[in-house]
Amino acid sequence: MTDKPTQMDERAEPVAFALRLASSDNFQSLFQEGMSLVEETALYLDGDGRTESKALDRPASLAYATESMRLTTRLMQLASWLLLQRAVNEGEMSKDQASSEKNKVRLDRLSSAVESTAWNDLPESLRELINRSIRLQERVVHLDEMLYRSTPVIESDDNPVALQLGQLQAAFGRMG
Template sequence: MSERGLNTVSFAGHAASSAQFKTLYSEGMGLVEETATYLDGPGRAASKVLPRMASVLYAAESMRLTTRLMQMASWLLLQRAVNNGEMSRDQVMSEKSKVRLDSFNVDKAAPGWAELPESFRDLIERSLRLQNRVALLDREIYRPNEAAAIVPDNQNGVKAQIKLLQTAFGTN
């Protein structure tokens, strides 16, 4: 074990089963519901009047958005199952290998981006922030060596843990 590993306290295991996780879970599932409602209602109507380039971009970004949210929802459901004792950590690890938490690139300079409905762009931004929080928590829980490797050398262990907590729980 590295010296860094000996001096770093991991809060992720506790955080993943805490009230903060319940808040993250609610936020994630709420965003899934909000996005579905938007895409089936106001988003559908708004997409029909977009210029051609924005319309194509809307179609692509809505697919990326729903995929991103479904992957996060899968991770949150798996974590909830392990927290509730419904699945073992090994079972979750096996199922978790099917979940992708890596970002899909969003090119805000793409032709048509500025013409997309503001509420749609907001859903994308919120989903990306949530995805980053979930991915960070995932690394800390299931791949702590990888999470430690992404801490810059100029950051001490306490600052790194505070940053992890801020990111995981969406505080600044």
């Protein structure tokens, strides 16, 4: 019987799922979705949104102004993060450089009027854009956590399977 190296012998490091995702077609799709949402929102706020906001009563108009500013802020932060990650993916910036720059980007959730009575008074188009931006934000925050937080790993004498399980545990919570 010969001692042929197995694939596991050749791969000492576990697969970094987050890094693969961040540099995959899935990231490109997320990037496109984010940039399209920024553009769509700008067109809405500068066009139909402006018209719709003029038809609102005073309390709803105030809610519209507040929510449109929150929406714009959220999307600018998401676009900044997506552009940083794309720069890393394309080799224009190191992960450490992006991590440093990323500290200027605020991905934490801005409060929204979703649960308030003013929410129902906002135009449907604005509410839909807000909801889409929140869903996009949740996906970006999840990817950001997977890429940039330090991951505790199960001690296991360098067992690649145990290392992967440790990363999965850190990403998705306790398993079992």
